[in-house]
Amino acid sequence: MKFKPMTEQDYQRLGETLSQLAPQGAMSLEKLDGFFAALHAGPEAIKPVDCLPTILGAAFDDEAAFPSPKAFDKFATLVMGHWLEIARTLEKGEDFHPWLDADEHGVVHGNEWAEGFSEGMQILYDDWTLLFDDAEAAGALAPIMALAFEHHPDPEMRPFLDGASAEQKAEWLGEISASVAQIYHFFAALRQEMEDAESEANDD
Numbered sequence: 001m002k003f004k005p006m007t008e009q010d011y012q013r014l015g016e017t018l019s020q021l022a023p024q025g026a027m028s029l030e031k032l033d034g035f036f037a038a039l040h041a042g043p044e045a046i047k048p049v050d051c052l053p054t055i056l057g058a059a060f061d062d063e064a065a066f067p068s069p070k071a072f073d074k075f076a077t078l079v080m081g082h083w084l085e086i087a088r089t090l091e092k093g094e095d096f097h098p099w100l101d102a103d104e105h106g107v108v109h110g111n112e113w114a115e116g117f118s119e120g121m122q123i124l125y126d127d128w129t130l131l132f133d134d135a136e137a138a139g140a141l142a143p144i145m146a147l148a149f150e151h152h153p154d155p156e157m158r159p160f161l162d163g164a165s166a167e168q169k170a171e172w173l174g175e176i177s178a179s180v181a182q183i184y185h186f187f188a189a190l191r192q193e194m195e196d197a198e199s200e201a202n203d204d
Helices: 008-020 029-041 048-061 069-091 111-123 125-132 137-148 166-203
Strands: none
Touching (some): 029 048, 029 069, 029 111, 029 166, 048 069, 069 166, 111 125, 111 137, 125 137, 125 166, 137 166
8 A cells, every 4th residue: 555644634533433432442543553553563564454353342343333334444544544654654764753642631641552552562472572582672662561551450560559650651651762663673683684594595
């Protein structure tokens, strides 16, 4: 699919549709952004069409969720557009800016974004262990995982039992962009190594 930059209106429509479907378990735009970031930065890019059941929740199987097939197609086009925006950003080495929504008080939390990233990691979880096992590279996940598990139901899974300070939260949020870039380059380098090894084997 040819890249076509998303407009503010495109994002407004995408966000509104996801919000309308939230009661059926659809992701928010913030969570979708984190989810797609993980799929792109991780071991192997996965087509968004294969992830629509995860993105939409129960709405995926609900024929009444969209007023018409055309409406669904428009939604899928917007999802693909955002997917391509992230792909282009990472492939070109541009700064990645996570989509982080503020609450009613104007405070940005980033938890939904990080939860989306964590959910994206589950799809190829076994391959993500390559990052976990790399002592130097694994640190890139620290701020994302801290945000993802900040309010986990199991207290033992939380980075801070009594909650993180505003300063700590700001630090985690500020590290997201660099973390995504580091993770992307880690797996891109591994893929290149595998391609080079295959090429040498074929030459032999």
